[in-house]
Amino acid sequence: MTSSPDTGRxxxxxxxxxxxxxxxMLAFASPVLPTFVFLDWLVTALLLPDDGSLLVRSxxxxxxxxxxVALIVISIRLWAPVTWVDIAGxxxxxxxxxxxxxxxxxxxxxxxxxxGRRTLSLMLGDGHGMRAGVLxxxxxxxxxxxxxxxxxxxxxxxxxxxxxxxxxxxxxxFARYNFPDHVTKExxxxxxxxxxxxxxxxxxxxxx
Numbered sequence: 675m676t677s678s679p680d681t682g683r684x685x686x687x688x689x690x691x692x693x694x695x696x697x698x699m700l701a702f703a704s705p706v707l708p709t710f711v712f713l714d715w716l717v718t719a720l721l722l723p724d725d726g727s728l729l730v731r732s733x734x735x736x737x738x739x740x741x742x743v744a745l746i747v748i749s750i751r752l753w754a755p756v757t758w759v760d761i762a763g764x765x766x767x768x769x770x771x772x773x774x775x776x777x778x779x780x781x782x783x784x785x786x787x788x789x790g791r792r793t794l795s796l797m798l799g800d801g802h803g804m805r806a807g808v809l810x811x812x813x814x815x816x817x818x819x820x821x822x823x824x825x826x827x828x829x830x831x832x833x834x835x836x837x838x839x840x841x842x843x844x845x846x847x848f849a850r851y852n853f854p855d856h857v858t859k860e861x862x863x864x865x866x867x868x869x870x871x872x873x874x875x876x877x878x879x880x881x882x
């Protein structure tokens with residue numbers, strides 16, 4: 675899909691890239707959700723009068739839990755808005771943030787896997803709050819389209835992506851351990867050109 679998100683700048687053509695899905699990120703919280711629901715029900719039971727029925731308590735607990743989940747989803751949507759790329763202008767946009775390709779200095783590989791499925795996404799950043807997420811391969815093992823790959827590949831090739839360093843490790847000797855989900859510019863380019871299928875090795879260490 676192409677469009678121009680810049681009001682009054684119809685000469686600029688932007689390509690909208692596949693959005694990072696919210697449900698794999700929500701899955702990271704799934705182990706604690708049952709515990710939260712139980713504690714939510716317990717607190718609701720303590721707050722209600724003694725004559726409150728079990729049904730009323732349960733419905734209130736479910737309503738509160740649903741509201742919390744909705745808040746999490748909205749937060750994720752704000753954290754990873756839609757990403758656009760302007761190849762001709764050498765720019766990338768995410769939400770209200772616009773950055774030149776050469777201002778992109780970091781790239782993270784986001785992985786969510788469960789029950790024989792895996793999703794892969796790239797998160798590009800300029801180090802100053804701008805985050806541009808793009809889905810590389812979905813849970814059905816479908817890669818990003820050729821058009822998306824071309825636009826994202828142009829952004830990566832024009833970037834200054836590098837492994838971050840810490841104050842304690844200024845030479846980056848242990849960057850792979852300190853920043854395990856980060857990838858180099860070359861690795862990012864390869865991920866875009868050929869997103870690994872389920873079971874294929876990744877350039878980052880497995881999550882323990």
